[in-house]
Amino acid sequence: MSLDATFERVSMPLADPFTISRGTQTDAENVIVRIADEGGMTGVGGAAPAAHYGETAGTVEAVLPDLLAAVEEVGDPHALHEIETELAAVVNDNPAARTAVSIAVHDLAAKRLGVPLYRLWGLDADAAPATSFTIGLDETERVREKTAAAVDAGYSVLKIKLGTDRDRELIDAVRDAAPDARVRVDANEAWTPREAVAKTEWLADSGVEFVEQPVPAEDPEGLRFVYERSALPIAADESCVTLSDIPAIADRCDIANLKLMKTGGLLEARRMIAAARAHGLDVMCGCMIESNASIAAAAQLAPLLDYADLDGSLLLADDPYDGIEMPAGEIRLGAQERSGTGARLADE
Structure with missing residues (x-):
């Protein structure tokens, strides 16, 4: 099976500035991942990196090519355990980046079966x-x-x-x-x-x-x-x-x-x-x-x-x-x- 993966960074303004004890946020930078199968059915996932845990939109973008290459090498969106194991082997840290890929693959697998993920x-x-x-x-x-x-x-x-x-x-x-x-x-x-x-x-x-x-x-x-x-x-x-x-x-x-x-x-x-x-x-x-x-x-x-x-x-x-x-x-x-x-x- 052939899978085609892409990603893009999106910047989204907040409705109001959001402040916690560590600082204030006025917008959110997420990275959106899309993974499509041969028939064009597409799974979508998102990364919302937090600098507090050592991630930024830039670090997510830097590791996604390797993560998505691992998914394409496995090739089967239903091989969820194998894919997550491979993601962790390719990139040990960067959990938000791996999560975006995991979500996209789960989304695609459930769509191919025609059921909600839950x-x-x-x-x-x-x-x-x-x-x-x-x-x-x-x-x-x-x-x-x-x-x-x-x-x-x-x-x-x-x-x-x-x-x-x-x-x-x-x-x-x-x-x-x-x-x-x-x-x-x-x-x-x-x-x-x-x-x-x-x-x-x-x-x-x-x-x-x-x-x-x-x-x-x-x-x-x-x-x-x-x-x-x-x-x-x-x-x-x-x-x-x-x-x-x-x-x-x-x-x-x-x-x-x-x-x-x-x-x-x-x-x-x-x-x-x-x-x-x-x-x-x-x-x-x-x-x-x-x-x-x-x-x-x-x-x-x-x-x-x-x-x-x-x-x-x-x-x-x-x-x-x-x-x-x-x-x-x-x-x-x-x-x-x-x-x-x-x-x-x-x-x-």
């Missing part, structure tokens, strides 16, 4: 949790306005970025605007262990569900300190990058947060979910700020999750790709009429 995996669409909608760091009144707008749009689960000297003020503003919403907090490594423990006390009083990555990933004992004393469940994100991290965080958190752009592929993501379950952890899947070229694939995993944070495309001013319907955060896999991941060009 059905190829035998999953129940009705088991998908709602995704949260993220409110980035901003001036307090602007956070209040963004929260009110999210509630007006129907979102019932909100993720609030913290990591400032105004954290309590920001949460109070969120609760004023969204008294009935389910609220989660993400500090993106901004707190010290003792600071994190203290903050969980009043965050619990504000009805927060859990706290994500309270301390730096480079401080595993600090994460354990928080976990053992926290008034709230703790999710590990920056501390949970690859499969080998799962055993290491099992006694330091309650929730493993995986992201496709960290895992290196869809099969590896499913392995991480299984490993987290085996270690007694709940599972969340998050995202970068991404096109539906990759978010649609992450949504296919939703029935395996306890929590979803898949709003990456929702934060864009314009996405060249359509994906899975997520009105008010509901991940409507059951409404998916298209085979594959459900991603397609918005003007198709």
Whole structure:
């Protein structure tokens, strides 16, 4: 079988500047991969590289020719395990680049069988949790306005970025605007262990569900300190990058947060979910700020999750790709009429 692969870089402006404790983002650079079979059926995938993990759009573009050559050499889009093994052998690092190729191949394989990817995996669409909608760091009144707008749009689960000297003020503003919403907090490594423990006390009083990555990933004992004393469940994100991290965080958190752009592929993501379950952890899947070229694939995993944070495309001013319907955060896999991941060009 002959496969033809191409890729292109796309720059997408955000609807609003997006700030976390590490900085502000105004646009997102993704790299889109397309892999076509002899009949012209095409699988689509996307890379959303993060400099925090050592990747940029430039590094993705640099390694994609070798990754795509490996796929073309295997030749069979249904040989998913062989392909992901070859991708990891060709490029040991660069997980976002490998993920883009993995998604495109999975999309093509499911399209060739005429089924949505979640059905190829035998999953129940009705088991998908709602995704949260993220409110980035901003001036307090602007956070209040963004929260009110999210509630007006129907979102019932909100993720609030913290990591400032105004954290309590920001949460109070969120609760004023969204008294009935389910609220989660993400500090993106901004707190010290003792600071994190203290903050969980009043965050619990504000009805927060859990706290994500309270301390730096480079401080595993600090994460354990928080976990053992926290008034709230703790999710590990920056501390949970690859499969080998799962055993290491099992006694330091309650929730493993995986992201496709960290895992290196869809099969590896499913392995991480299984490993987290085996270690007694709940599972969340998050995202970068991404096109539906990759978010649609992450949504296919939703029935395996306890929590979803898949709003990456929702934060864009314009996405060249359509994906899975997520009105008010509901991940409507059951409404998916298209085979594959459900991603397609918005003007198709």
